Amino acid sequence: MAKLLIIYHSQSGNTEKMAKAVNEGAVAAKATVSLKKAAEATSDDLLGCDAVIFGSPNYFNYMAGMIKDFFDRAFFAVVDKVNDKPYALFGSHGTGGEQALESLDKYCERIQLKKATPNVGSLREPSPEVLEKCKELGRKMAQL
Ligand SMILES: Cc1cc2nc3c(=O)[nH]c(=O)nc-3n(C[C@H](O)[C@H](O)[C@H](O)COP(=O)(O)O)c2cc1C
Numbered sequence: 001m002a003k004l005l006i007i008y009h010s011q012s013g014n015t016e017k018m019a020k021a022v023n024e025g026a027v028a029a030k031a032t033v034s035l036k037k038a039a040e041a042t043s044d045d046l047l048g049c050d051a052v053i054f055g056s057p058n059y060f061n062y063m064a065g066m067i068k069d070f071f072d073r074a075f076f077a078v079v080d081k082v083n084d085k086p087y088a089l090f091g092s093h094g095t096g097g098e099q100a101l102e103s104l105d106k107y108c109e110r111i112q113l114k115k116a117t118p119n120v121g122s123l124r125e126p127s128p129e130v131l132e133k134c135k136e137l138g139r140k141m142a143q144l
Pocket residue numbers: 009010011012013014015016057058059060061062092093094095096097123124125
C-alpha cells in the first residue's frame with residue numbers, strides 16, 4: 001500500500017478544497033495518506049512517504065510563504081535522501097497563472113524529487129471538473 005504525503009497551504013480555502021479532493025482520490029485507490037498543512041509538516045514526513053504531493057496558491061507570482069518555509073526547514077534533513085521520490089503539484093491562482101507551481105518545481109528538482117504527473121491548476125475556487133482532476137491526481141499517485 002502506497003504511503004502518500006500531501007502538503008498544502010491555503011488562506012481562503014481554494015487550494016484546501018483541491019487538497020481534500022486529491023486526498024479523496026488517493027484514499028479511494030487504497031493509499032495511506034497523510035494530509036498536512038505546510039506549517040505542520042516536517043522533514044520526517046517527507047522522508048517517510050513513498051510519494052509527495054504539494055499544493056500551493058499563487059501568492060505574488062510565487063509559492064505560498066508557508067510552503068517555502070517547509071523547504072527551508074526540511075532542506076538539510078532531506079537533501080540527497082529523497083532522490084527520485086515521485087512528486088506532483090496542484091494549486092489555485094488568480095489571473096496571473098501558475099507561477100507558484102513553477103517555483104515549486106525548482107525546489108523539488110533541487111532536492112531531486114522526480115515529477116510524476118502534470119500539474120493541476122485552478123482559477124480561484126476549483127470547479128467540479130478541476131476537483132475531478134485532483135481526485136485523478138490522487139489516484140494516479142497512489143498507483144505509482
Ligand atoms: C497575498 C496574495 C497574493 C496573491 N498574488 C497573486 C498573484 O501574484 N498572482 C495570481 O494569479 N494570484 C494571486 N493571488 C490570488 C490567489 O492565488 C487566489 O485567490 C487563490 O485562489 C488563493 O488560494 P487559497 O484560497 O488556497 O489561498 C494572491 C492572493 C493573495 C492573498
